[in-house]
Amino acid sequence: MEFSFGGFGDPVLSVAxxxxxxxxxxxxxQLNAPTRAYVRDRRAMANTPMDVKxxxxxxxxxxxxxxxxxxxxxxVQVEDGNVLTISGERKRPPEDAVGAEADKQQQQQQGAxxxxxxxxxxxxxxxxxxxxxxxRRFPLPESADLDSIRAEYKDGVLTVxxxxxxxxxxxxxxxxxxxxxxxxQGK
Numbered sequence: 001m002e003f004s005f006g007g008f009g010d011p012v013l014s015v016a017x018x019x020x021x022x023x024x025x026x027x028x029x030q031l032n033a034p035t036r037a038y039v040r041d042r043r044a045m046a047n048t049p050m051d052v053k054x055x056x057x058x059x060x061x062x063x064x065x066x067x068x069x070x071x072x073x074x075x076v077q078v079e080d081g082n083v084l085t086i087s088g089e090r091k092r093p094p095e096d097a098v099g100a101e102a103d104k105q106q107q108q109q110q111g112a113x114x115x116x117x118x119x120x121x122x123x124x125x126x127x128x129x130x131x132x133x134x135x136r137r138f139p140l141p142e143s144a145d146l147d148s149i150r151a152e153y154k155d156g157v158l159t160v161x162x163x164x165x166x167x168x169x170x171x172x173x174x175x176x177x178x179x180x181x182x183x184x185q186g187k
Contacts, residue, residue: 048134050086058164062138066090067156068129076151076160079137082144086158087135095122 051063064086066074074088140146140162148163 048086048136050136050138052138058143060140060144060162060164062086062160062162064136064158064160065156066134066158069156071153074153074158076149076158078140078146078149082140082142082146084138084140084149084160084162085135086138086160087133089133090129090131092131 049065053061069088069090076086079085143164145163145165151160
């Protein structure tokens, strides 16, 4: 089947014109490519497992697995009005110095003891646990009580509880006092 574009019968010309028309789309994709920070944040968010449940009271409970993460490296905050952000960093244990840090330590020790008793950094044979920064964002509903957010870190699981605001009290009818205008004379 021969494709004709714009009344031109030559297929080569039709293909060339189609490619020229697709050029703005390709240029748009190239110019608006995601930034490194965006890609890094997306990976950090995708690699942090989280469960969210709603209790019968209406409270939300978020459980985030973060084994091996120090409590000092975890941050829970509310941003942009009602977006709960949980972020932190899983760091490599200090005794597992690798790469340049291990080489630096090795050179320092060789210089101190003349090369005897070399100590090298740990060499990983397989590394499946992700190290580095992580982040999860969760939009909170309007009914969330932002002043009562609680977080607890136990056994490698961060549990964040967000209570629901109490329902507003129904308005009671207001009784309006009627005053005597004084125009009535005891007739």
